[in-house]
Amino acid sequence: MKSYSKYLWFNTSNKLELINITPEVNKALRESRIKEGLCLVNAMHITASVFINDDEEGLHEDFRLWLEKLAPYNVNSYKHNLTGEDNAHAHLKRTIMGRQIVVAVTKGKLDFGPWEQIFYGEFDGQRRKRALIKIIGE
Amino acid sequence: MKSYSKYLWFNTSNKLELINITPEVNKALRESRIKEGLCLVNAMHITASVFINDDEEGLHEDFRLWLEKLAPYNVNSYKHNLTGEDNAHAHLKRTIMGRQIVVAVTKGKLDFGPWEQIFYGEFDGQRRKRALIKIIGE
Amino acid sequence: MKSYSKYLWFNTSNKLELINITPEVNKALRESRIKEGLCLVNAMHITASVFINDDEEGLHEDFRLWLEKLAPYNVNSYKHNLTGEDNAHAHLKRTIMGRQIVVAVTKGKLDFGPWEQIFYGEFDGQRRKRALIKIIGE
Numbered sequence: 001m002k003s004y005s006k007y008l009w010f011n012t013s014n015k016l017e018l019i020n021i022t023p024e025v026n027k028a029l030r031e032s033r034i035k036e037g038l039c040l041v042n043a044m045h046i047t048a049s050v051f052i053n054d055d056e057e058g059l060h061e062d063f064r065l066w067l068e069k070l071a072p073y074n075v076n077s078y079k080h081n082l083t084g085e086d087n088a089h090a091h092l093k094r095t096i097m098g099r100q101i102v103v104a105v106t107k108g109k110l111d112f113g114p115w116e117q118i119f120y121g122e123f124d125g126q127r128r129k130r131a132l133i134k135i136i137g138e
Numbered sequence: 139m140k141s142y143s144k145y146l147w148f149n150t151s152n153k154l155e156l157i158n159i160t161p162e163v164n165k166a167l168r169e170s171r172i173k174e175g176l177c178l179v180n181a182m183h184i185t186a187s188v189f190i191n192d193d194e195e196g197l198h199e200d201f202r203l204w205l206e207k208l209a210p211y212n213v214n215s216y217k218h219n220l221t222g223e224d225n226a227h228a229h230l231k232r233t234i235m236g237r238q239i240v241v242a243v244t245k246g247k248l249d250f251g252p253w254e255q256i257f258y259g260e261f262d263g264q265r266r267k268r269a270l271i272k273i274i275g276e
Numbered sequence: 277m278k279s280y281s282k283y284l285w286f287n288t289s290n291k292l293e294l295i296n297i298t299p300e301v302n303k304a305l306r307e308s309r310i311k312e313g314l315c316l317v318n319a320m321h322i323t324a325s326v327f328i329n330d331d332e333e334g335l336h337e338d339f340r341l342w343l344e345k346l347a348p349y350n351v352n353s354y355k356h357n358l359t360g361e362d363n364a365h366a367h368l369k370r371t372i373m374g375r376q377i378v379v380a381v382t383k384g385k386l387d388f389g390p391w392e393q394i395f396y397g398e399f400d401g402q403r404r405k406r407a408l409i410k411i412i413g414e
Contacts, residue, residue: 001139001277001414003312005382036141037274040378044389046329052237053184058217062226079334088338099328102178102240102378104272106143113182132387134380136313138139139277174279175412190375191322196355200364240316240378242410244281249408251320276277
């Protein structure tokens with residue numbers, strides 16, 4: 001069994017950003033030389049996500065509005081913010097979007113359907129944060 | 139390390155369907171001859187899910203109503219639908235239900251609790267779509 | 277390839293509890309002697325979750341209130357409860373929080389960011405229930 005790890009660093013300009021990291025994951029997969037296995041990609045921070053969806057700008061705007069409705073910023077309404085943070089909402093938004101994805105590796109490629117793209121979802125940005133790519137297989 | 143891939147095809151009669159695919163995953167596991175490892179099952183389309191829950195009709199009706207409340211069809215309220223689609227809601231519903239599940243394989247079986255069953259959740263059906271089963275181990 | 281399985285048992289005092297199981301997962305990882313690979317942790321029941329977030333009491337109270345808003349107990353409003361159960365809400369809460377997490381194992385450790393902690397989320401407790409740790413690698 002082979003394994004390969006790679007860390008991606010982010011420091012977004014905005015508090016909330018959705019960034020297509022599919023090229024970085026493809027690059028890591030080539031570097032790993034793994035042909036059959038599993039590829040885990042996860043946020044290493046608890047106010048960020050890694051998820052798979054469509055790379056379509058309108059949809060990303062829909063995600064932003066929808067997440068704000070389900071988990072509003074609303075700084076004074078959360079107990080977590082009594083610690084001095086203002087990011088309770090970001091913990092909730094990340095929960096809806098998910099911490100990690102696992103993708104099959106088949107014949108040296110991410111075994112994807114036609115529209116699948118991998119995103120890093122930042123909900124409390126303007127800080128240095130990381131995502132992890134871990135690939136195991138043969 | 140061994141690995142095994144299998145694709146399941148769907149073309150549902152209804153736009154929204156929840157289909158128990160546990161028998162298909164068990165079949166793939168037997169075909170793989172893998173005894174210890176991990177089994178990934180994921181939707182290959184971004185308006186569908188694979189998730190684990192109970193095979194109980196009332197609960198499935200509850201899921202439908204609940205998802206419609208959290209992520210309504212509401213065709214005119216999404217920017218994504220300006221592309222000519224009407225399925226923005228299905229991208230959001232799939233986000234709540236999740237893209238993939240990972241199940242332990244122990245002694246040649248899916249290592250499940252008493253009520254766990256695997257479902258393909260279709261939220262924009264009446265099209266040909268796929269799910270992927272990938273098993274790795276020994 | 278090596279693999280290691282361990283089952284954690286719970287019987288919570290309250291219907292809803294969030295329990296930090298990171299020490300148990302670290303212990304299982306040491307027992308496995310696996311240095312590079314993947315670690316799956318999942319609830320084996322469909323009204324419970326395993327998720328990663330912050331071990332901060334205020335945030336946990338925020339999660340409780342937020343989940344109650346998104347998926348209220350509301351016993352008479354669910355078809356599933358016609359079966360004699362009162363836990364439909366717990367199936368929905370677990371759906372939001374997720375069934376499983378997958379963590380990279382690197383140099384014999386859970387490859388975690390600074391605040392990541394693993395929780396068992398119980399939404400229909402006061403019953404004996406299990407979570408599963410499965411580690412594969414080398």
